Amino acid sequence: MTPANQLPANQPPAIEVSDVVVRYGEVVALDGVSLSVASGRVTGLVGMNGSGKSTLFKAIMGTVRPDTGTVLIDGTAPVAARKQGLVGYVPQSEDVDWAFPVSVRDVVMMGRYGRQGLTRRARHVDHAAVAEALERVELTGYADRQIGQLSGGQRKRAFVARGIAQDARILLLDEPFAGVDKRSEATIVRLLRELADDGRTVLVSTHDLHALPRLADEAVLLLHRVLFHGGVAEALRPDNLAHAFGLDVLDRDLDRGSDRDRDRDFDREGSA
Structure with missing residues (x-):
């Protein structure tokens, strides 16, 4: 078996972060972070608040440009990878305006926008992808509800559905278990394992150490730099x-x- 922090010689990393430094003024959020994540794995990203987890996600998404270092997504620059729909993102709850007048179906359909051209006109294939994604996260019966009317766990599942509908090869989830019920936690864990089995790459930021062994193949401990990358038990x-x-x-x-x-x-x- 290949060690958790090593990649097969013939397989390029899905996510490759090389010596990345990100500063906010005098504050160093990431200090020489290097990380390689293979396809078909779930990686848990663990660290206290302020350790740089969200900044690392933003660097991978291409919404924050490193002061030094490089990030590649399937060998592609992050901004280009995002435009190609390669990366899906499930944000923390506080980053979303839950009062915005969109339905659960609308949120999931947003994952299809990159495939609809300038008209943003949904086709049969888009509706089918949204319906399948909603079914996988067990939210079919909630499709027409305003997104803010869902419970915390249901909201997280809706954003996972958006990534599934998008057919993103890489999914980034920022604290997906915060404030969720046990059913939603179990559903999200099952879904992420299924997505990894399908060959997708999943990077999950979490404080929930209880869920980590059944969720992740490997874990990264972050405190402005990578302290550890390897098996969950050792982490x-x-x-x-x-x-x-x-x-x-x-x-x-x-x-x-x-x-x-x-x-x-x-x-x-x-x-x-």
């Missing part, structure tokens, strides 16, 4: 998590407590 070792969450010394209670208690403590630290 979740207390010493590795301590470095990722900026702790110099582990609380002794973590070693004595259960795995669930340990993960909950780190979730709380990451949400601070």
Whole structure:
């Protein structure tokens, strides 16, 4: 088996980030980040708030230009990859205007815009793709509801459906489990595993360490730079998590407590 942080010699990375530095004024958000992610894998991106996760997503999407370094998506520059519909994005809830008067179906149809030309006129194939995506995320019965009327988990599933309808080869999800119910969490995990099995690449930013083992093939620990990239079990070792969450010394209670208690403590630290 190929190690989680190594790619087969004959397979180019789906996402390749090389020595990327991003600054906001005097603040260094990313400091020499290098990362390669293969196709057909789910990668969990773990780090506390302010560690650079959202900035890394923006660099991969091409909405933030690195001060130095390069990003390639399937060998293509991010802006070009986005225009080709190669990359789909599921944002954090606070980044969306839930009062905007669009239906769930409209949100999912947005994933088809890049295939509709300048007229943005939906064809039979577009409607079929939207219907299939809604069925996969179990939202067919909610298609005509205004997007803000959905629960938190349903909203996340709607944006996953948009990426499915888009037929994006790479999906970026920013905190998809924040504020979602258990059913939606299980549905999203199942969908992402299915998409990876279909050969798509999934990069998930998350504080939910409980979901990580059943979700991800590998994990990246980020604190302005990549501290670790490899297997999930090793990423979740207390010493590795301590470095990722900026702790110099582990609380002794973590070693004595259960795995669930340990993960909950780190979730709380990451949400601070």
